Amino acid sequence: MRLLFLGPPGAGKGTQARRVADRLGVPHIASGDLLREHVATGTPLGVEAKRYMDRGDYVPDDLIIELVSQRLDEPDAASGFVLDGFPRTQAQARSLDGYLADHATPLDGVIRLVVPSDVIVERLSGRRLCPTCQRAYHIAYDPPDDDELCDDDGTRLITRPDDEADVVRRRLCVYEEATEGLLAYYEDAGLLVRVDGVGEVEEVAKRVDEALGAGA
Numbered sequence: 001m002r003l004l005f006l007g008p009p010g011a012g013k014g015t016q017a018r019r020v021a022d023r024l025g026v027p028h029i030a031s032g033d034l035l036r037e038h039v040a041t042g043t044p045l046g047v048e049a050k051r052y053m054d055r056g057d058y059v060p061d062d063l064i065i066e067l068v069s070q071r072l073d074e075p076d077a078a079s080g081f082v083l084d085g086f087p088r089t090q091a092q093a094r095s096l097d098g099y100l101a102d103h104a105t106p107l108d109g110v111i112r113l114v115v116p117s118d119v120i121v122e123r124l125s126g127r128r129l130c131p132t133c134q135r136a137y138h139i140a141y142d143p144p145d146d147d148e149l150c151d152d153d154g155t156r157l158i159t160r161p162d163d164e165a166d167v168v169r170r171r172l173c174v175y176e177e178a179t180e181g182l183l184a185y186y187e188d189a190g191l192l193v194r195v196d197g198v199g200e201v202e203e204v205a206k207r208v209d210e211a212l213g214a215g216a
């Protein structure tokens with residue numbers, strides 16, 4: 001099963017994509033997580049990417065395409081994956097199409113999570129992230145068992161620098177300008193399924209599972 005999640009920042013892509021990937025036994029491949037790993041370890045790619053990420057802008061296509069392609073080449077992705085945050089531009093979508101065609105592994109579906117801006121701002125202002133496993137929590141809606149530690153690995157949770165209010169506004173604008181066009185791209189391909197992303201995490205998860213059908 002090869003799926004991808006599309007939606008604005010804070011729509012819940014990571015939260016839902018991770019659950020679906022766990023259920024299907026395939027890797028959850030999030031372009032933002034891959035970039036943050038490079039930022040955290042201070043690689044040249046991470047240093048360059050951080051300049052864009054801190055402003056709320058997209059990193060250049062060539063850089064992210066190379067990074068995601070390398071990840072897709074790893075053995076655990078051979079039997080399927082759930083992509084989250086990639087592609088976000090027409091160039092990235094064409095590159096992914098080329099990659100999948102070369103490997104004779106077409107996409108099975110694209111989940112579009114629909115969430116209004118006011119809900120997004122509230123979600124991002126309360127988000128906390130585990131810097132080790134990248135699991136996202138919310139201080140009110142999805143808190144960890146211990147106030148400040150990740151349930152999975154005990155790491156102290158952090159606030160993402162790009163969750164500052166002015167950077168969130170910029171990220172929302174960039175999404176509208178650069179990514180909303182992809183919705184038509186995948187709709188035309190007959191792959192896009194719209195899912196209402198408002199409601200409790202479990203409620204949205206149920207809708208996602210229904211959208212994917214009994215076979216997913």
Ligand code: AP5
Nearest residue numbers: 009010011012013014015031032058059085123127137138
């Ligand atoms: P990335 O990390 O991908 O950020 P994003 O797309 O902006 O998405 P988020 O991670 O902010 O949100 P999400 O939809 O995953 O929501 P989440 O599940 O965490 O990218 C960061 C940056 O990297 C980009 O700005 C760009 O610079 C760069 N980048 C990445 N990919 C790129 C690409 N392909 N091309 C170019 N640049 C790229 O949920 C959010 C919060 O809400 C959490 O606190 C969660 O607990 C909570 N929550 C989730 N669901 C619910 C619910 N149903 N009810 C209540 N709370 C909920």
